[in-house]
Amino acid sequence: MIFRQLFDQVSSTYSYLLASRRGGEALIIDPVLEKVDRYLQLVRELDLKLVKAVDTHLHADHITGLGALRDKTHCITVMGEQTKADVVSMRLADNDRLTIEGLSLDVIYTPGHTDDSYSFAMADRVFTGDTLLIRGTGRTDFQNGDPRAQFESLFGRLLKLPDSTLVYPAHDYKGDTVSTIGEERAYNPRLQVKSVEEYADLMNNLKLADPKMMDVAVPANMHVGLNQDEIAHRGWAVTAEQALRLVGQPDVMLIDLREDTERARYGVILGSLHVPYPSLHESVSVGGMLHELAKLPHKRLLFYCAFGERSAMAVQEARDAGLNSAYHIQGGINAWKKASGPLAH
Numbered sequence: 006m007i008f009r010q011l012f013d014q015v016s017s018t019y020s021y022l023l024a025s026r027r028g029g030e031a032l033i034i035d036p037v038l039e040k041v042d043r044y045l046q047l048v049r050e051l052d053l054k055l056v057k058a059v060d061t062h063l064h065a066d067h068i069t070g071l072g073a074l075r076d077k078t079h080c081i082t083v084m085g086e087q088t089k090a091d092v093v094s095m096r097l098a099d100n101d102r103l104t105i106e107g108l109s110l111d112v113i114y115t116p117g118h119t120d121d122s123y124s125f126a127m128a129d130r131v132f133t134g135d136t137l138l139i140r141g142t143g144r145t146d147f148q149n150g151d152p153r154a155q156f157e158s159l160f161g162r163l164l165k166l167p168d169s170t171l172v173y174p175a176h177d178y179k180g181d182t183v184s185t186i187g188e189e190r191a192y193n194p195r196l197q198v199k200s201v202e203e204y205a206d207l208m209n210n211l212k213l214a215d216p217k218m219m220d221v222a223v224p225a226n227m228h229v230g231l232n233q234d235e236i237a238h239r240g241w242a243v244t245a246e247q248a249l250r251l252v253g254q255p256d257v258m259l260i261d262l263r264e265d266t267e268r269a270r271y272g273v274i275l276g277s278l279h280v281p282y283p284s285l286h287e288s289v290s291v292g293g294m295l296h297e298l299a300k301l302p303h304k305r306l307l308f309y310c311a312f313g314e315r316s317a318m319a320v321q322e323a324r325d326a327g328l329n330s331a332y333h334i335q336g337g338i339n340a341w342k343k344a345s346g347p348l349a350h
């Protein structure tokens with residue numbers, strides 16, 4: 006496995022680059038905007054293809070690199086389903102799996118620091134965001150934080166992992182880089198409490214100043230900007246209501262870009278072809294399936310995904326490959342459902 010722990014000195018943030026092999030797919034956890042060029046240089050040097058950029062939660066102390074990485078690599082941007090960030094193109098829930106080629110991480114909902122905090126576990130390590138820090142825990146006094154929820158996330162979830170599990174947090178302010186679950190259980194001062202009340206008391210009396218960047222970072226991270234607006238402006242989008250009238254017409258080919266887990270959970274539009282977003286490039290290139298399909302007379306390709314972000318990128322990619330009959334459903338399955346569009350399970 007390829008594993009890199011990267012540090013941003015300004016916000017003391019750790020970001021993590023993961024891949025199963027050289028030449029393979031990669032994902033990055035908690036990227037920082039100012040470091041995006043450094044990440045991309047490393048991705049090139051290691052001959053990787055960045056396919057997913059993930060935030061453990063909405064950060065208050067730095068601006069996320071998700072938007073810039075999406076714009077530069079067309080990767081999928083990922084957060085938990087509670088997120089209020091607009092940039093997110095794939096939303097995960099508790100017990101889902103976060104996957105790339107050769108790697109699979111268990112998705113653990115660990116609210117408390119914020120209500121959108123997630124951890125990601127592999128066999129030997131866990132990425133804990135700001136839920137569990139080295140000899141600390143993330144503050145719970147803003148962004149819908151809740152010390153009682155955090156107590157449950159810590160004692161009910163993370164501390165149930167094997168003692169030898171390596172702990173990789175989103176921050177460290179003292180220069181520590183890694184710990185283990187066993188070590189934190191024994192020596193983390195915040196975890197030496199006897200009850201949820203004692204933990205809530207401790208957390209409610211920390212009297213911390215707001216992070217320096219908070220007033221800038223929180224709104225910036227919520228409104229990174231959508232791909233969809235530009236695609237709609239070019240006339241390459243249809244609304245869910247328009248899509249309802251197009252479905253079933255012989256010249257319209259619906260293409261679902263989501264992953265199997267999303268299709269199983271939310272359902273599919275009947276009659277659609279499944280082309281997962283990571284395989285799109287190959288499919289729209291010369292000799293690919295969609296490239297051939299688009300050659301048929303009058304055939305229109307209508308992409309969709311969960312919220313319209315991946316499909317907006319797909320339309321651009323298809324048109325760049327010369328497929329001038331590519332459109333997408335604005336707002337994705339989310340909008341389709343609101344328009345009472347039928348879904349098959």
Ligand code: FE2
Pocket residue numbers: 062063064065066118135143
């Ligand atoms: Fe945080």
